[in-house]
Amino acid sequence: MTITMGNALNRALRDAIAEDDDVLMFGEDVGTLGGVFRITDGLTAEFGEDRCFDTPLAESGIVGFAIGMCLTGFRPVVEMQFDAFAYPAFEQITSHVAKTRNRTGGKVNLPMVIRVPYAGGIGGVEHHCDSSEGYYAHTPGLKVVTPSNPADAYSLLREAIADPDPVIFMEPKVLYWSKAELELPVTTEPFGRAAVRRKGTDVTLVTYGPSVPTALKAAEAAESEGCSVEVIDLRTIVPFDDDTVVESVRRTGRCVVVSEAQSFAGVAGEVASRVSERCFHSLEAPVLRVSGLDIPYPAPKLEHAYLPGVERILDAIARLQWDDVPDLSHAGAPA
């Protein structure tokens, strides 16, 4: 059966709501409309307004309300309409969602999922294309998950809903329509395991979410030039799978981190420094980042210039192959 990532997410919500009376879904336009991306399509019709409902237009309210419902034993899944519109809820997320288990000495946990459609590549207007994973990953107490294909989307969302901790579930918008031949339900690997999407021996590309297909395309192109590239999809940013990454880079000796987010103080920098610390003696070249630019996400007609594409990845791979000291003048801000 051909399934899109959107279908898989919808099915994961449906199955979770059907299986557990305490799971419920709420947010802006998630009821009758089924969400602006239709991820909650049909849930209200099938399960009633008690299980999937529209709330007032207030993100802080949505997340804070979910906290209160957790106190009475519910497992809410909430939808933030777009990445940048989760910022009004940032206070609730960082001050309460992330900290409550710790603040209460483990007496109170908040098993909620905050679904955030994120990142660009869809020609969206301002404030609809932010890569906000770095904010959440930087906050202890939050798990940060980002699937890159329909099977993971189903499995990881089910796991997120079952998880005793709060999960920020980052959905790469550009992949909502990506397809796979798949029978649901499906269980892929649990949180904290990266997936090796392609085997290779010369260079390791570490990536996640919206950048995975781009990295795979770049790997294919490099292969035709005689360079064997391994592609690792992190799947969960928190927890982070050091083992898979380290094992790969120790073997290949070279590493490029690919992420659509701005590079400065971001997740890609974190990955690069972890790799440098752990693989120092195996590295044949510095770890490079290929990331978005350190600018606010641009207007749709310019996003092609912002997004890290195949060319920039190939360029970084090429720089890693040099025997002499690589020209790093553009490292971090891709050439």
Next chain:
Amino acid sequence: METTLAPGGVAADLLPSPRPVQLLDPDGLLVQQPQDAHHYDVPSAERLLAAWRGMVIGRRLDVQSTALTKQGRLAVYPSSRGQEACQVGAVQAITERDWMFPTYRESMALFTRGIDPVETLTLLRGDAHCGYDPKAHKTAPQCTPLSTQLIHAAGAAYGEKRRGTDAVALAFIGDGATSEGDFHEALNFAAVFSAPVIFFVQNNKYAISVPLAKQSKAPALAYKGIGYGVRSEQIDGNDPAAVLAVMDAAVAHARAGNGPFLIEAHTYRMDAHTNADDASRYRTSDEVSAWLAKDPLSRLQTWLTVNGHLDEAGIRDAEQEAEERAADLRDRMNSEPTVEPMSLFDNVFAEPTPQLREQRAMVAAELEAEAQS
């Protein structure tokens, strides 16, 4: 609740009484109720006696807590002296099955809730963020960010409603915090979902140094309810009888499925914002002494005494209990709690991430090395 339209087109049933509801005046005399006010009965003498006793104990523990800062036993303490009627009265009007959402200032409310004062003060002592079990007491951790807990209260109240119980949530907030966005989101959510939550605003006139006049132009903070369709009332927050009576009405309103209720209690913070604050920089001593005359404790004590519900022996008995509880608190706070450094890594997640395990091992090795040197 059905709302009726007054001539001005205003949902009159939602509007608070034009003046703060007062049943006992500062001299402890029963007040003749004005025609235009909502009607509230004076609570029974038995309940007023219990409130008075709770206030005697609450004030003594509050004063003791401030003293503990001077002895270095508490890092900081935000006193609620002067706000006894609000903190004790509001809590005495709810039951164990109800929820409570306190701020940093609600120590007295937590004492009244039956939470061990030492556990209540854990946050302020600095050894843990919350010293009590929020689920066991149906009491959220004391909230430091302003107003955020009000939405949790709305969510919990709605959760209870969904569970089919008749439990309500009581959420405390100060006057300054009504300016925060979350206050408005909470009122709106609670109203839209008809969540049984009581928003109890203690208008103690200052947000640290900023007076209410610079905080809000609303004729009364209680009027903020009407825009959200929330039934509201304003009360004399130094009148324990008014607090109990209006809280009873609010609890009944919420329990019966009529949705949220907003109470603005006009009161005054007798001490500075915290022991670390210098209140003389922003208010006069005349203003403070004028409020001394409105003391909630003495007015109720007068009424109880004059009406034969309390005598010298009763007063001595309550004062003795308060003294004993204060001495017990002092004794138990007199030791330095041991905080286990390895607990830093507990309760970040249900299961620690590999990264946390690594950092834990690092700190453990450091401590080991330290112990050996």
